[in-house]
Amino acid sequence: MRRLDILMALVVGLSVWQVIVWLSGVPHFILPAPGRVxxxxxxxxxxxxxxxxxTAWEVALGxxxxxxxxxxxxxxxALSKTAERIMLPILVFTQxxxxxxxxxxxxxxxxxxxxxxxxxxVLIIYFPVTSAFYDGLRATPRGMxxxxxxxxxxxxxxxxxxxxxxxxxSLGTGLRLAAVYAPIGAVIGEWVGASKGxxxxxxxxxxxxxxxxxxxxxxxLACLTVLLHWGVGKLAARLDRFARGG
Amino acid sequence: MSKPPGIGVTGSLTLGGQRLFDGLDLxxxxxxxxxxxxxxxxxxxxxxxxxxxxxTGGVLDGEVTASDGAPLAPRCGYMAQEDLxxxxxxxxxxxxxxxxxxxxxxxxxxxxxARVGLAEHAGKTPRALSGGMRQRVALARTLREDRPVVxxxxxxxxxxxxxxxxxxxxxxxVLRGRTVLLxxxxxxxxxxxxxxxxxxxxxxxEDWPLPEGEPIRATDAPEVLxxxxxxxxxxxxxxx
Numbered sequence: 478m479r480r481l482d483i484l485m486a487l488v489v490g491l492s493v494w495q496v497i498v499w500l501s502g503v504p505h506f507i508l509p510a511p512g513r514v515x516x517x518x519x520x521x522x523x524x525x526x527x528x529x530x531x532t533a534w535e536v537a538l539g540x541x542x543x544x545x546x547x548x549x550x551x552x553x554x555a556l557s558k559t560a561e562r563i564m565l566p567i568l569v570f571t572q573x574x575x576x577x578x579x580x581x582x583x584x585x586x587x588x589x590x591x592x593x594x595x596x597x598x599v600l601i602i603y604f605p606v607t608s609a610f611y612d613g614l615r616a617t618p619r620g621m622x623x624x625x626x627x628x629x630x631x632x633x634x635x636x637x638x639x640x641x642x643x644x645x646x647s648l649g650t651g652l653r654l655a656a657v658y659a660p661i662g663a664v665i666g667e668w669v670g671a672s673k674g675x676x677x678x679x680x681x682x683x684x685x686x687x688x689x690x691x692x693x694x695x696x697x698l699a700c701l702t703v704l705l706h707w708g709v710g711k712l713a714a715r716l717d718r719f720a721r722g723g
Numbered sequence: 724m725s726k727p728p729g730i731g732v733t734g735s736l737t738l739g740g741q742r743l744f745d746g747l748d749l750x751x752x753x754x755x756x757x758x759x760x761x762x763x764x765x766x767x768x769x770x771x772x773x774x775x776x777x778x779t780g781g782v783l784d785g786e787v788t789a790s791d792g793a794p795l796a797p798r799c800g801y802m803a804q805e806d807l808x809x810x811x812x813x814x815x816x817x818x819x820x821x822x823x824x825x826x827x828x829x830x831x832x833x834x835x836x837a838r839v840g841l842a843e844h845a846g847k848t849p850r851a852l853s854g855g856m857r858q859r860v861a862l863a864r865t866l867r868e869d870r871p872v873v874x875x876x877x878x879x880x881x882x883x884x885x886x887x888x889x890x891x892x893x894x895x896x897v898l899r900g901r902t903v904l905l906x907x908x909x910x911x912x913x914x915x916x917x918x919x920x921x922x923x924x925x926x927x928x929e930d931w932p933l934p935e936g937e938p939i940r941a942t943d944a945p946e947v948l949x950x951x952x953x954x955x956x957x958x959x960x961x962x963x
Contacts, residue, residue, distance in 0.1 A: 618805075618807075620803055620805055620807045621807055621809070623772075623775070623777050623801070624801060624803070624807045624820075625820075625824055626777065627775050627777070627796075627799060627800070627801045628820065628821035628824050628825065628868065629797065629821070629824065629825050630824035630825065631824075634823075634824045634825075634826065635824065638820075638823060638824055639809065639824075642809070642811050643809075719811055720810060720811055721810050721811075721850060722810035722811055722812075722848030722849055722850045722851075723848055723850070
């Protein structure tokens with residue numbers, strides 16, 4: 478996406494928002510105009526920044542831990558047929574349970590601190606990362622695997638020197654999804670029970686009818702997600718370039 | 724490199740409940756090129772996989788043996804139609820792949836790269852190379868393995884005519900003295916390169932007569948052209 482395209486999308490989005498406010502005549506405590514939200518963002522920058530840092534930290538740790546667990550699981554599945562037979566059905570079954578429904582339980586178990594929010598982010602990204610990377614590991618061309626076996630490669634060396642490098646673009650695809658999902662997990666965790674974070678700030682502002690502050694927190698959260706998606710997209714592109722040979 | 728053994732593949736192979744071949748008795752003489760032709764699906768590549776000890780999806784009622792009685796698969800090198808280069812490794816890394824996979828020292832891979840005429844391209848990744856150059860890298864990788872038996876599965880079939888002829892000459896030169904089994908669909912290639920040519924059909928395996936003289940044979944010699952034409956005619960017949 479070119480910078481000009483992003484700028485254009487931003488201008489169009491804000492214009493539509495402003496036009497809806499003008500035409501509908503909705504009061505500002507229901508739908509504040511973009512200008513009013515921007516003004517609130519500036520005036521409340523300290524409280525927004527403070528809560529942004531908390532959410533960003535939850536998301537970052539969730540991404541790192543969730544990716545690590547997902548990669549480790551995918552490798553285990555690829556290495557062991559027994560693990561594949563036992564774990565795959567469990568993984569699929571866990572996806573039948575909505576992660577959001579687990580938020581109250583996680584808060585009960587892990588408390589109101591950041592641990593339960595990190596756990597939510599981890600849970601929500603674990604499956605996409607595992608699934609994408611595992612698919613990549615399985616998709617190693619048969620000829621490459623045969624050649625490595627003819628050369629006398631052990632399963633471990635075959636994995637690390639052939640299958641994993643071949644699968645890193647798939648991992649990049651999983652990470653792109655994770656970058657979008659992780660903030661959702663963290664914010665849901667904050668909604669269920671927290672004393673800090675953008676999700677908590679949104680609830681707090683909503684409860685006090687400070688809708689402009691709620692929107693300011695929402696816009697900040699959207700910016701965080703977009704930034705994360707951009708950064709992870711760059712990383713995924715690098716992984717892709719590596720696997721294609723530059 | 725240890726002394727190259729001869730290869731024997733005998734027996735029947737059942738694949739998905741059906742006999743792929745029955746009563747096969749393939750003998751590949753030591754230190755020479757044997758070319759194996761036949762219609763698609765008759766089991767040529769499966770024979771290579773059996774010799775390499777790779778999964779075929781079938782059950783062999785027979786045996787794969789080396790003339791010296793020692794295990795065969797660990798002494799085999801392999802080159803396929805696809806170059807099978809790892810895109811993220813440069814030419815050096817690809818040539819040294821086997822050594823890296825076994826945890827051995829790479830050795831002088833640059834000398835091997837120079838031998839296949841790619842000294843100036845040693846630091847490039849496969850995407851920067853032409854199809855012919857990529858197959859040269861694959862050949863250097865096979866040489867790095869230094870195996871007395873080399874199995875070639877249509878390695879030159881995707882190359883243009885000129886590059887293919889060059890690669891045939893290069894392969895014949897650098898693999899001289901090894902036991903080579905080349906699976907090919909190209910009668911001209913078989914007549915040009917083979918000390919022995921065998922045709923595999925559903926009816927069985929037959930030896931095909933070759934012109935006088937040692938390979939690599941001149942492509943424009945009348946007796947070579949005549950043998951190619953006769954082999955092509957035969958292949959068309961067995962296909963029908």
